[in-house]
Amino acid sequence: MHRIDCPWCGERDEVEFQYQGDATKVRPKPDASEDAFFDYTYQRDNPKGWHTEWWHHVGGCRQWVKVVRNTLTHEVHKTGGPQSKLPLPRRKAEGGL
Amino acid sequence: MADFAAIHPLGDLDQLQGDGGEGISLTVVHGFQSAQVFAVSGKESALANKLKLGTTPGVATDSRTMTALPVSPGQWMVFSKKQDGAFVSMLAKKSNGLGHVSEQSDSRICVRVSGPQARELMSRGCRLDLHKSKAGKGFCAQTPTAQVGVLLHQVDDAAVYDLYVYSGFARSFWHWITHTAEQFGYRVNSLRL
Ligand SMILES: [Zn+2]
Numbered sequence: 670m671h672r673i674d675c676p677w678c679g680e681r682d683e684v685e686f687q688y689q690g691d692a693t694k695v696r697p698k699p700d701a702s703e704d705a706f707f708d709y710t711y712q713r714d715n716p717k718g719w720h721t722e723w724w725h726h727v728g729g730c731r732q733w734v735k736v737v738r739n740t741l742t743h744e745v746h747k748t749g750g751p752q753s754k755l756p757l758p759r760r761k762a763e764g765g766l
Numbered sequence: 767m768a769d770f771a772a773i774h775p776l777g778d779l780d781q782l783q784g785d786g787g788e789g790i791s792l793t794v795v796h797g798f799q800s801a802q803v804f805a806v807s808g809k810e811s812a813l814a815n816k817l818k819l820g821t822t823p824g825v826a827t828d829s830r831t832m833t834a835l836p837v838s839p840g841q842w843m844v845f846s847k848k849q850d851g852a853f854v855s856m857l858a859k860k861s862n863g864l865g866h867v868s869e870q871s872d873s874r875i876c877v878r879v880s881g882p883q884a885r886e887l888m889s890r891g892c893r894l895d896l897h898k899s900k901a902g903k904g905f906c907a908q909t910p911t912a913q914v915g916v917l918l919h920q921v922d923d924a925a926v927y928d929l930y931v932y933s934g935f936a937r938s939f940w941h942w943i944t945h946t947a948e949q950f951g952y953r954v955n956s957l958r959l
Contacts, residue, residue: 677823677838677839678823678824678907678908679823679824681893681894681909682893684893684910685893685909685910728908728909728910728915729907729908729909730823730837730838730839730908731838732838732839
């Protein structure tokens with residue numbers, strides 16, 4: 670069970686959110702190649718460890734929250750809004766791998 | 767021409783008396799007007815100042831005439847304190863150029879939960895920490911309660927909650943809340959503003 674700290678609502682239960690996938694993907698320019706769009710649309714890594722992802726706070730403020738979560742331990746390291754830069758933990762003390 | 771009459775989403779369910787117990791009091795509140803208010807991008811504080819809407823998440827603004835619950839940045843649900851057919855158009859007029867107002871008076875019902883076991887009852891379906899050290903008068907939140915989206919407003923320092931529930935979920939929610947209240951004993955009242 671996750672507790673996710675919504676930047677606006679505060680800490681809320683996981684059931685209030687919908688997982689919306691990888692938040693590291695950046696939409697290619699409109700004139701980019703078909704391969705670039707294929708990669709953007711379909712190709713996903715499946716990391717073991719820290720991952721930056723979208724969680725939609727659909728049961729609360731309905732905003733999109735960026736979450737750095739550990740796919741192995743389910744620990745939530747940091748959360749922020751769509752514009753937030755959220756570096757992954759590096760040091761071991763922060764849970765870096 | 768057919769003659770249309772307004773029907774409350776609970777129909778006559780709130781005519782039921784409950785089991786007469788003292789633990790929980792469920793009061794169906796009738797007769798308020800409500801609207802959703804959205805700020806035009808960049809005009810959030812101007813609109814908030816104009817309509818006297820608080821911008822702190824989780825904190826309701828209460829005035830003589832209305833209650834405003836912030837639901838998202840630049841968005842509020844606003845409820846009239848009494849029956850007032852001009853309430854929503856008044857908001858729209860004042861918001862002109864700063865925001866948009868959407869009439870929502872029939873979109874939700876209001877159930878006021880009170881009684882010595884009110885907090886205990888809420889803990890059966892609501893995941894927020896409503897302990898008095900965390901939530902007092904004016905606390906508000908949009909949160910699923912018993913799988914139904916509920917806008918919760920604590921109207922007193924004691925555990926008294928106004929729950930605004932979408933009309934389409936009203937009967938289902940009523941079923942849950944009365945069923946859950948049975949273990950405490952409950953009464954049903956009706957309040958017309
Ligand atoms: Zn939120």
